[in-house]
Ligand code: UDP
């Protein structure tokens with residue numbers, strides 16, 4: 271295998287403070303890896319500006335002028351982490367053998383990149399960076415994040431536990447990723463669906479090098495809901511199941527009402543009202559659930575996701 275050309279893709283939103291420190295660190299890492307023959311010396315860093323309000327783009331331009339291994343793209347306006355990351359990966363797709371995505375704040379230990387590249391040499395096409403501990407995250411961030419993973423799982427969304435968007439993807443994996451046409455982007459859900467040979471590399475999570483988090487609880491919550499509703503029709507099925515359970519309870523209620531009625535312990539009108547409330551309630555919920563099942567099918571169809579990928583062909 272020839273020495274691979276690696277692209278490090280960094281989404282940047284208001285990162286003027288963190289970027290110079292991170293870029294310097296990552297350039298050293300590139301040097302180290304190309305000196306040891308792990309990567310080719312035309313490997314590069316792609317900084318992707320997500321419509322920052324500060325001087326991030328200026329910082330990227332300056333860094334590029336000093337060292338042309340730093341490259342950049344800038345979006346017309348702020349589209350969010352997932353979208354700017356996709357833009358970066360798609361830009362790098364045909365210009366590298368493998369791309370690694372990492373946040374600008376280097377909270378995810380950049381030294382794990384070395385291990386990821388080694389895994390790539392072993393033939394792994396997707397290498398997930400997984401946090402071994404969250405000791406430096408606040409208690410609040412840690413608990414809410416773990417809560418979200420469990421909640422997502424319960425709602426039928428399968429992601430890699432404690433893996434954020436720190437990963438290596440081969441150019442083939444990137445090509446397959448480009449075939450997903452959905453507009454609601456949740457990379458952590460899509461990428462495990464691609465398949466191919468994968469590996470996991472664990473690392474320690476650090477504090478931000480500079481600046482502050484762009485992911486407050488509100489954004490995390492909406493990100494999580496986006497993930498669930500883009501990948502799973504389970505919430506709709508839950509409506510149907512609730513209706514079904516209510517129908518079963520309905521039978522018990524009906525028995526109770528009828529017994530009370532024949533026991534002459536009821537005032538007139540009560541049994542009929544009770545019976546209709548319970549029966550109609552469960553009927554309505556089940557009907558909504560059935561409509562939901564169909565909407566679920568439509569929801570999967572409109573995404574026009576690729577239905578399969580061929581990994582290898584023997585054909586001659
Ligand atoms: N980011 C982005 N667009 C946004 C918000 C964040 O490109 O609208 C980038 C940000 O510059 C950083 C990464 O996404 O490189 C992760 O953001 P952050 O570190 O603030 O999130 P946290 O680590 O606190 O979850």
Ligand code: MG
Pocket residue numbers: 373375377478483
């Ligand atoms: Mg961060």
